[in-house]
Amino acid sequence: MRVPMSQGDSSQSQQDHDADHLPEGDERYLLRNRRQIRGLLRQLRDQRAVVTMHVAGRDMAVPTAVLEVDEDDDCLILDGSHNDTSNRAIEDAKYLLCYAQLERVNVRFRLEKAQRIERDSHVAFRANLPDALYHMQRRESYRLETPITDSPVCTIRQEQAQGGDLSLQLRVTDISSGGLAVSLTAGMPLLEPQRTYRDCTLQLPGAAPIVLPLTVCSQHKQTLPNGSEGFRIGMQFSDLPRGADETIQRYIFRVDRQRNARKSGVF
Template structure:
């Protein structure tokens, strides 16, 4: 018995080789993807700072609140979760220790014995126009209105761009209701979105990408998105010829 809870979905894929696990976690660290860390009766949001495959350890950042960081240190088991590119990642570790990295406090813990990648739903993603882009509008939980350009789109969710650090730091799992997705000639559709994958833009700078999944997708809305995604891919293919 390893103590790891194995998912029952047959499409879940578990990495069990420490070198593979370390390489995968190093990629998350390089991309600066956010992870949630559940310590039993609460959670923090963090990033991986360093992965050492030789010592089979990794270092992750402190959370925003000191009492929660103390709870992390006292926990016998930590459950990590992330959704880079819409693929759910889960793994558990034992108790961490506190270390200092670049003169800042952080946590160090042994690599997990198993890392699960849960690929229950695969959707084709298509990049959307950068000139006269599609956009989403709605209200944040505090009532503040927002308008964000669309980065890419699939039948499973949408990635939005922002330079607003307050929006980029929204908590993973946050739900935004009645968001309008504006699709130019295709009209607008109302959707409920859940934040699953905030990350810096791959091009660098102060631009962030927020990956959201659709909580529901009515049949008529799905039909509109299917037609639009197909047309965008046809146009992209024509440009590449």
């Protein structure tokens, strides 16, 4: 993707420059988890979001886009400008302040010393992943309520100390980048709070099964749609395997996009 760049880069709107500034001390919105940071940067890439990059020490704002998030090198690739003056300023800057939006929620991060490279015969910039990222979300954690007709399935397995194996295959009722929830109906064995079940499988529609550990972090009674009593179990992703976070984010983005399209009458 090439983002149009103009000679007047420094005349970006004040709204971009002041994009919902947040006090640095507000830890509620500060992410330091590398997996979560990579996930949000990939969403910027997948949604082709415009990233406004402010050059340190200069009154200059350059529109760009995330082209790649490299998990091997822990770096990201950003699009360059058609304006060589802007490219030189980016290359010489000690740091860059970046602002963007995901689903109308502001994202802000700082990049240290970007390296100029060539990508597909165009100027691009390589920078290390930010150490932290502000995601000024309205909710503490966005959780997707899964559609009944297109739900992930979670299989929870664990050898039992008293003999026999635990093997529960459950529909995932909601999912986020940090975990998932399932429902237990009457007669099913309860899961142990704070216990990590290490041999679990998450099957997302249209994707290969993900083998992962899941930790029980919440458990409470609920009334199911058929009127029976059950339990809602919240489970945290303890240690996602390589590439799994991107697969989960793609599923969330796809379902969200389809729902928004239905609401707007596209299909």
